[in-house]
Amino acid sequence: MTLASPQGNTKYTREEEQFLYDYLLDSVQRESPELLLEDFRRLFIEGRGYRDAQVYLALERIVKSRDVELSFYHFFNRCCHILVNRWQMNPQHQPAIPELVAMLENLAPARQGHHSTANHLRQLVKNFTLSDHYIKLQRLARIISSKYSEKNLSSVGTLINRYPYLYDHCLLSDESSQEHQQTVRHIKSKTERRFEVNLSRYVTYKVRLAQLSNSSDFSAEGGRIIQPVKNPTLLSDRELNRALKQYIGTVETGHTYRELSQNFVTQTVYAPTYQAFKDELYEYLVTSADYGKGQFNRKLYDVLQNTLPQCNHQKPSEFLVLRTSSQLLNHLIVESAQKPEHYIFIDMITNMGVTRTVGLLLKLVLMCRKVKPYLDKRLSILFNHYEGFSSDGVPWLVKSLENLQVGFSIHFGKADLSCLKQIRP
Structure with a gap:
């Protein structure tokens, strides 16, 4: 040339x-x-x-x-x-x-x-x-x-490798080439699969330990036969066990999150109007948020009522469901990088705990799976906001991201953790 x-x-x-x-x-x-x-x-x-x-x-x-x-x-x-x-x-x-x-x-x-x-x-x-x-x-x-090993994780930013659901929004931009998008998605897929495998191994290890401890021939000798498997998260063993039981086991009226979402979708197919759908969605969500009955519920109700009121008499559509779900995520987590306030999210964690707060978000995305990229974007905004902070200074954020990684692996990944049900409560 x-x-x-x-x-x-x-x-x-x-x-x-x-x-x-x-x-x-x-x-x-x-x-x-x-x-x-x-x-x-x-x-x-x-x-x-x-x-x-x-x-x-x-x-x-x-x-x-x-x-x-x-x-x-x-x-x-x-x-x-x-x-x-x-x-x-x-x-x-x-x-x-x-x-x-x-x-x-x-x-x-x-x-x-x-x-x-x-x-x-x-x-x-x-x-x-x-x-x-x-x-x-x-x-x-x-x-x-x-x-950037786990031993050197001092700031929130150094944790990025742990959360593949943040990759699209934290590593890519509108200008990213097709080749770079493929690179990031390849890395994302490998990271997701590696975590799912490690989580499955950990759960299998815990199940085998529990079964052995309940066995009549349990002995210290037998306990050493099982090769220990490291907890793949930054949660304590107790916190991870709580998350696994919450996201896999029954949570309301003897149903799992997946069953609750499937039941809701089945029922709302027959909702005569968008207004009726929003009313049912409100009831579906508030059963998982039993704190601050007055203020939190009123705000949630108001957000729903103020979402596309001009469509209240229409039949619910995929567009309306997706738009409603995205508006709820704006309210529950954060609206935008320009408006990074997230008081409600912190308030939920303070009152309900991280595990149940993440459970509420899972209920929403399981009901409308197409809104998950929007949830990932909200979480990326929080991650970017706190990227330079010490990870020890925002434990609520780190635990939220870890719980979400577990929840996503269970409900959107390929990890088979059904053996956890074999452990007696």
Whole structure:
């Protein structure tokens, strides 16, 4: 490819961006991560002395283009993800991803008064590290990197690898390429499956211990035969056991959450109007929220009554059910990143406990499964809000996220935990 010479022309800038994309795509398939990291440092961090003059010339023209302050974030983000998407496919290459992110963490500041391409490039890269693009890249590195082990979990942000239901909203943006979306969903699927397997093993271990303790030939010798299995959550064994029984066992009138939701859906098929549906939904939810009978219930009722009142005389539809469920999640958790207040969510946890609060959310998403991505988004807003906080400082959030991971694995995953019912209460 022969690079065009005019500067400041968007057309030529796009051609040069594509030239660099193609160069990186070719390099990442041929070269080792070690060599490519060094090339990346020389090209984008040092900004001079690169071994391929044509590559550096393309980058120089991008840096000197008129709209570089606006376009560089997207361009540089794409360059990073070309490497990341390829490396994550090979477990031996995955450690290069956090190395790439670390390379950007402690950049020397640009030199004031110097107008060289290298200095301008350093400032652009430095500005990139203050962007949402870089935050998402850091989160991805935390998920992949083994150095972010559970022993080093000091802030909420370092927990991101534990919650795959946050990945779509915390790692992707509207600008994410198709390839990067596939990368994130592949990692998400592996993380979900790994947790489900670990949870199944833990439950099986607990069931076998319980059966052995009830056996007449139980002995210390027999107890040592069973290989211990680690609790896969950050909950205590008691908290996890409570969550498992709540989300699998019977909770109301001898029914499980799944049975209650199925019964509700079956009954409301015959609801004559949207108003009648909202009335039944209110009763369905408040049976799980037996605190603050007056204030909490009144607010919940008001939210329902104020949701699409112009449709009250219509027949309930999938759209109306989905819209109603999303409005309830706004009320119960958080409305948006711009309005991050979540007093009701904390109030529910304070009065009902984390396990039952999450149970109420499960009742809602089991009744309307298509609203789950919306629930994931609300939780991502909370995660982003507290990302820099010490995990010890917001135990209610960590326990909520852990309970949700358990609940989602039971009701939306493939883990078979039915053997838990064999344990006597």
